[in-house]
Amino acid sequence: MELIEKELKQEIASAFKSLFQFELDVESFSLQPTRKEFEGTHTLVTFSYLKQTKKGPEESGQLIGEYLKNHTSMVSDYNVVKGFLNLSISDATWLSAFEKIHQDERFGTLAGNGQKVMVEFSSPNTNKPLHLGHLRNNFLGDSVAKILEASGCEVMKVNLVNDRGIHICKSMLAYEKLGNGETPDSSGLKGDHLIGKYYVLFDKEYKKEIEGLVHQGMDPDEAKKQAPLILEAQEMLKKWEDGDEKTVALWQKLNDWVFEGFDASYQTMGISFDKIYHESQTYLLGKDIIQEGLEKGVFFTKEDGSVWVDLADEKLDEKLVQRGDGTSVYITQDIGTCELKHDDFPFEKSVYVVGNEQDYHFKVLFSIMKKLQRPYADGLYHLSYGMVDLPTGKMKSREGTVVDADDIMQEMFDTAERQTRELGKIEGLTEEEAEALYRTLGLGAIKYFLLKVDPKKRMLFDPQESIEFQGNTGPFIQYTHARISAILRRARTLEVSTEFDAAGISLHPRELELIHKLTDFPKTIAAAARDYSPALVAQYVYDLAKEYNGFYQEVPIFNEERKEVVGLRIALSKSVAQVIKRSMGLLGIAVPDRM
């Protein structure tokens, strides 16, 4: 499927066999792209094979290069620089590879492999709205799911909502005690924002109480535990767990508002889930598995009755899995939920998109599942991502110093609108079309910005400067697509043929480079799926778009005198547009036909 490269590897393997009587494993060696300053497109590093060839690096390269040139029509030329054998592929080979791409509507989609993969992401708390960190999480999860699907997996996207616990009780308490009974309708606030407001309010009042107690001479740590508000919140949590009607009703009402708010945000983001789990339904799970673990000797009990697992041999220390009074800790319900998820959707792999502050937690969880001998334990994967920093410092939701997800997206839409108007690009568009375009561009910008960075690294988000529409950005790629669409429209009105005759054409270096990039698409999907890395796709599509812009600038596409060449270039443009569209689709980004 990887066209050219795979065949070339086979030719090289047979060269090794014939020249050095050595069986080279086609899977185990890789070719590198040739650096720009040298002739050729594929490079074999011969340093690695000197033992097999029993010759010097340059002589080995010469021998292999000469053999390939004489024995296969694929290789048109070669050159050797030190231990690097640079190969040039014949135009005919490029053209026939391109012809396959051009004719394949679904080019890049890998054949189904029957593998089931679950991807869990988003996982919001219902006491506050989504923020910038959630955007990175949501876009990552959504994109990884799409990439896995394209690589041939059957994917199920799930969201585990944290809708119970002390933090929700804080919002509930503040709403009841300090609120005036306002609703999303009466306040004009989205449900999640309304509840978030009370969460911040709780914290403010709570801090006041602590200060007061400390002022009276109480130890600060003690004051945090003794403040009346926190005691009340704990009382409320207990009532909730006991099923107190009034408390549950309040909880239900506020949660419903929050979910309405979340749904609106998800819709704006353009993401969806196949299934939603609620912690209020799952928080008691896992206890039976603790029992099972005790019986199997995976866990052990301490004097106070608490249950532990010893992971010292993995440098993970001892970890509590159940308290002395028999109540659960976080990991208990995660063990149970993991099992539940597998019962619902018997996956080979399960990906958790969760921030890197939980690295330790997931190491422990996965280790426990292995010790419990779950057959799927090896397929569990924590897609850990770094925090998104702001220039002003850390985000703190309790203090209200977060960048709100809805606000950011709105800001992006506004920026897109302003820039589009400034460039005078809305002529001929209806109001709705223009509005849709702003959204497509704004969303493309923020998604691309968050996805192009290696997930595991922390990244900086500067609302003022970071989001640009020039350079390595979503809109740059979207623009390239729109530009090609314009060319294709023009081609139709001119009734120029997009057919091409491969015979006797000598490819322009820019064309060759473009075809080369196109043939890399399936390889990119495979790599991105293997590493769970949308960043690889982003990098790929940026390179492709950039290459196309260079091509566009340098090579005339509409040329009345050489129709057959023109046809080929239009066909090439069409394939590039198609691959851009598919690649951006993997990132969850739409590409407009005009902008």
Add this chain to the structure above:
RNA sequence: GGUCUCAUAGUUCAACGGAUAGAAUAGAAGUUUCCUAAACUUUAGAUCCAGGUUCGAUUCCUGGUGAGACCA
């Protein structure tokens, strides 16, 4: 105290152990009678420090420095 991440141009990001460490942006200089200038071309600028492994280290190992997270 223990464990885990990260460290690259002024800034934001790249680089299966490979060639002269790439982009973008900000800076300097150019390109629109011709398919969309949200574009293109030219230019200047970087691997935290000290060892080790080898034909070759930004990458792997050890120690240090700095930033961050987690565990009790």
